[in-house]
Amino acid sequence: MRSRDRTREAGQTTVHVQRFAVAYEYPVYFTERLFEPANPVLAEVVTRLEADRRHRCLAFVDEGLLGVRPDLPDEVERYCRHHAGALELVAPPIPVPGGERVKSELFFVEQMQRQVFEHAIDRHSYVIAIGGGALLDAVGLVAATTHRGVRLIRVPTTVLAQDDSGVGVKNGVNLYGVKNFCGTFAPPFAVLNDLDLLTPLAERDKIAGMAEAVKVALIRDGDFFAWLERHADDLLTFRREAVAAMIRRCAELHMRQIALGGDPFETGSARPLDYGHWSAHKLETLTRHHLRHGEAVAIGIALDARYSVLANLLAAGQEERICALLEHLGFRLWHPALEARRQGGGLAVLEGLREFREHLGGELTVTLLAEIGRGLEVHEIDEARMQAAIGWLKERQATP
Ligand SMILES: NC(=O)c1ccc[n+]([C@@H]2O[C@H](COP(=O)([O-])OP(=O)(O)OC[C@H]3O[C@@H](n4cnc5c(N)ncnc54)[C@H](O)[C@@H]3O)[C@@H](O)[C@H]2O)c1
Numbered sequence: 204m205r206s207r208d209r210t211r212e213a214g215q216t217t218v219h220v221q222r223f224a225v226a227y228e229y230p231v232y233f234t235e236r237l238f239e240p241a242n243p244v245l246a247e248v249v250t251r252l253e254a255d256r257r258h259r260c261l262a263f264v265d266e267g268l269l270g271v272r273p274d275l276p277d278e279v280e281r282y283c284r285h286h287a288g289a290l291e292l293v294a295p296p297i298p299v300p301g302g303e304r305v306k307s308e309l310f311f312v313e314q315m316q317r318q319v320f321e322h323a324i325d326r327h328s329y330v331i332a333i334g335g336g337a338l339l340d341a342v343g344l345v346a347a348t349t350h351r352g353v354r355l356i357r358v359p360t361t362v363l364a365q366d367d368s369g370v371g372v373k374n375g376v377n378l379y380g381v382k383n384f385c386g387t388f389a390p391p392f393a394v395l396n397d398l399d400l401l402t403p404l405a406e407r408d409k410i411a412g413m414a415e416a417v418k419v420a421l422i423r424d425g426d427f428f429a430w431l432e433r434h435a436d437d438l439l440t441f442r443r444e445a446v447a448a449m450i451r452r453c454a455e456l457h458m459r460q461i462a463l464g465g466d467p468f469e470t471g472s473a474r475p476l477d478y479g480h481w482s483a484h485k486l487e488t489l490t491r492h493h494l495r496h497g498e499a500v501a502i503g504i505a506l507d508a509r510y511s512v513l514a515n516l517l518a519a520g521q522e523e524r525i526c527a528l529l530e531h532l533g534f535r536l537w538h539p540a541l542e543a544r545r546q547g548g549g550l551a552v553l554e555g556l557r558e559f560r561e562h563l564g565g566e567l568t569v570t571l572l573a574e575i576g577r578g579l580e581v582h583e584i585d586e587a588r589m590q591a592a593i594g595w596l597k598e599r600q601a602t603p
């Protein structure tokens with residue numbers, strides 16, 4: 204860390220410029236059977252900084268996962284007993300509602316903060332979050348705010364959480380009907396992706412997370428897009444090698460953007476990884492979260508691809524190729540909420556543009572497509588053209 208003092212004289216005013224930089228580093232593991240005692244990863248991770256200490260840990264587990272893996276808390280406890288030199292589990296893993304419910308009010312956040320307090324988790328202890336993207340977001344906020352930040356180990360258990368949200372630096376919950384209104388930027392201590400935890404996922408959640416892979420391929424990596432096209436059948440049937448490769452590449456592209464994109468905490472007005480997201484966030488809210496994040500993103504991707512063509516940014520026909528891949532993977536690219544009207548008569552989904560801008564402040568910045576593999580930032584969206592893109596999606600789904 205470097206501290207530098209500069210003093211400027213300006214009449215009676217003196218200014219001391221405080222400046223320092225903090226380097227962040229966290230490992231992202233891809234492993235299997237994480238909680239089998241023979242797997243050293245978790246024990247290694249908690250002792251990464253202080254090898255000789257026994258570390259206190261408190262685990263929160265997604266109830267949706269517990270419904271299909273009721274034995275998981277026992278496995279975690281057994282693991283910690285086996286690695287008792289490194290890990291002290293201060294309480295049995297605590298079940299927390301999964302999905303958007305845990306992000307729907309601060310109640311769950313406060314309840315978890317209390318548990319952190321009651322179990323005396325300090326800044327050298329660990330909170331372990333085991334669950335989908337929603338649970339990771341809520342527990343992330345808890346970890347970031349208790350004691351101004353306790354160490355967080357994320358164990359993502361959905362495709363989306365493994366290939367996108369879990370490897371990132373954001374957390375948050377929804378407030379006042381706005382997605383992620385209350386949250387922080389807080390890098391985790393480590394991320395442990397276990398492919399086996401995805402096995403019991405519902406079909407729709409297996410598919411939903413693939414939307415983020417299509418998204419990041421479209422804006423960053425045309426070869427990856429072509430790879431997704433070639434492996435769509437294997438992905439659809441959830442072939443292990445194909446899913447593992449997709450998750451790894453997608454996570455890698457997200458990590459690269461955060462590390463090298465120049466604005467990991469999004470202080471500017473760009474949201475480089477949020478292609479297709481301005482409408483997706485709005486659709487999630489408009490459907491009261493009947494659409495999963497990934498399902499809404501797939502629609503948002505298709506919509507902005509068509510808009511990109513209408514705006515003469517993307518070659519005609521490419522939007523059809525994009526839609527074909529999404530549909531091949533099992534996404535539906537239409538939802539009646541796209542036509543919902545607000546009181547004044549305008550399309551409710553278009554409010555998503557305003558909310559998208561407000562989230563960061565500054566000028567509106569939306570990523571569109573210049574070609575498959577290359578995103579392009581624009582600062583204006585023509586509403587009539589966007590309506591035409593919505594109309595195109597509707598017509599498309601009506602045509603067998
Ligand atoms: N922080 C970020 O950078 C970021 C990025 C993208 C998305 N997100 C957020 O992530 C959330 C979506 O996450 P998601 O797609 O993982 O869905 P989710 O967390 O809503 O989980 C979907 C469902 O699956 C259940 N579940 C979780 N793991 C399971 C398993 N292994 N087996 C069976 N069921 C399981 C959950 O209980 C829930 O009912 C949204 O709130 C979105 O805003 C955050």
Ligand SMILES: [Zn+2]
Pocket residue numbers: 367415480496500
């Ligand atoms: Zn997303």
